[in-house]
Amino acid sequence: MRRITRITTVGIASAALALTATACGGKTSSDAGSDGQAKAAIAYDIGGRGDQSFNDAAYAGLKKAEDELNIKGAEAEPSEGEGDADKVQRLTELARSGNNPVIGVGFAYAPAIEKVAKKYPKTTFGLIDDTSKTGPNIANLVFNEEQGSYLAGVAAAKASKTGTVGFIGGVEVPLIKKFEAGFVQGVTDTNPKAKVLKQYLTQPPNFDGFAKPDLGKAAAQGMLDKNADVIYAAAGLAGSGAIEATATAGKWAIGVDSDQYNQKGLAKYKAKILTSVTKDVSDSVFNLIESVKKGKPQSGEVRYGLDKDGVGLANSNPEYQKMTDLIAAVEKAKADIIAGKIKVKTAP
Incomplete structure (x- = not known):
């Protein structure tokens, strides 16, 4: 298993210098890193990884994809007091570096995903907890x-x-x-x-x-x-x-x-x-990554409800x-x- 790459907001600009720029059309679902390995990324919501809750559930899905799908994962952390422009930059760099899909964890990513998805139409973008921004290459992962x-x-x-x-x-x-x-x-x-x-x-x-x-x-x-x-x-x-x-x-x-x-x-x-x-944020992330790897990327509303154990009550x-x-x-x-x-x- 490969180690997940973590990209912080502070370091994202410098990381961009090391990335090979692609055309505005982005990369296709079959594109991968120089070693031929498929790549996927998640950009965390407020609190970042380690919140013991929402973001950690998304990370679990990425980790599962690494383990079971031979995916090379990348993570991007938020910064305190950031705005939409910061999110646009973060998502752009993740897409430009060949990650597909790129997943925004939380509704706060909606405006940024709407902008970046148009610039990278061959990249699938996952938007968790929001249906306000849609597009042919946007999967709205939502829950009851x-x-x-x-x-x-x-x-x-x-x-x-x-x-x-x-x-x-x-x-x-x-x-x-x-x-x-x-x-x-x-x-x-x-x-x-x-x-x-x-x-x-x-x-x-x-x-x-x-x-x-x-x-x-x-x-x-x-x-x-x-x-x-x-x-x-x-x-x-x-x-x-x-x-x-x-x-x-x-x-x-x-x-x-x-x-x-x-x-x-x-x-x-x-x-x-x-x-x-x-x-089931974990499975929603995993399922989206798997759909892209299979060449049949999810798009539109993908809803997880009680009927399919997309939400539930733990009994541990x-x-x-x-x-x-x-x-x-x-x-x-x-x-x-x-x-x-x-x-x-x-x-x-």
């Missing part, structure tokens, strides 16, 4: 987050002893409001008397709510002080702070995106991570596995959503 969050709401309502639970959103944007909507609906459908505390860490254009654990920690502490005993955070790296505060208080935390019970960086708190709402914690009433309620809710008996809201 509200469905997984509904199941988390059912679990939270069943696990709570105080009748008060909390939802922490990283940044108040439509995507995260899907998480809120599903969670609140799941809680109230399960226990109409339950109280749901809600807080967003930042408002756009400030995206620190996805990047700073201290913000999540403070928000969770505030909810704990108000008697919440189950807290669900959809906040990227900031969510790790919420997990820390909640677990330290001996209450239940619910993770997001990855199965956070199994994340090494959160091992200290895993006993109190009840479950996690999972998004042994304590969760003992909660038979909770599990039964979650399984019934899952079946009813798939059958169309429960319509989950996508906005609060």
Whole structure:
């Protein structure tokens, strides 16, 4: 297996000097490095690799492609306070160096991918969590987050002893409001008397709510002080702070995106991570890379829902596995959503 190449924003300009420029038409799916190996790249969202959540799930897909498809992977990290121009430069260099596909992890890459994809029509671009920008060589990898969050709401309502639970959103944007909507609906459908505390860490254009654990920690502490005993955070790296505060208080935390019970960086708190709402970001990345390698690249909307385990609820914690009433309620809710008996809201 080849080592994944990491490209930081600071180093991207100097890296460009070492790259062989290609025509604006980009490279075809069969193009590869000088050693004949196919290449693929991901550009990380706020928080970068190591967030124990969204970005790490995308990395897992790239790693799987390296292991199983003989892909040479490249990674590009974001920089604090960057704008669309920085993302355009990053994606351009990744495409120019022959990576195909080039995947932007998160909706913040939408404007940049729209621009760069037009310059490299033979390169496939993956855009995770956004359908606002489309094109013949853009694959919009999206998820029914509200469905997984509904199941988390059912679990939270069943696990709570105080009748008060909390939802922490990283940044108040439509995507995260899907998480809120599903969670609140799941809680109230399960226990109409339950109280749901809600807080967003930042408002756009400030995206620190996805990047700073201290913000999540403070928000969770505030909810704990108000008697919440189950807290669900959809906040990227900031969510790790919420997990820390909640677990330290001996209450239940619910993770997001990855199965956070199994994340090494959160091992200290895993006993109190009840479950996690999972998004199969890993397989979405792998599947896109595989489609390009096979010469049949995905394009348009590629949706991952509960019906195909594209979203779900993790059951890694042994304590969760003992909660038979909770599990039964979650399984019934899952079946009813798939059958169309429960319509989950996508906005609060």
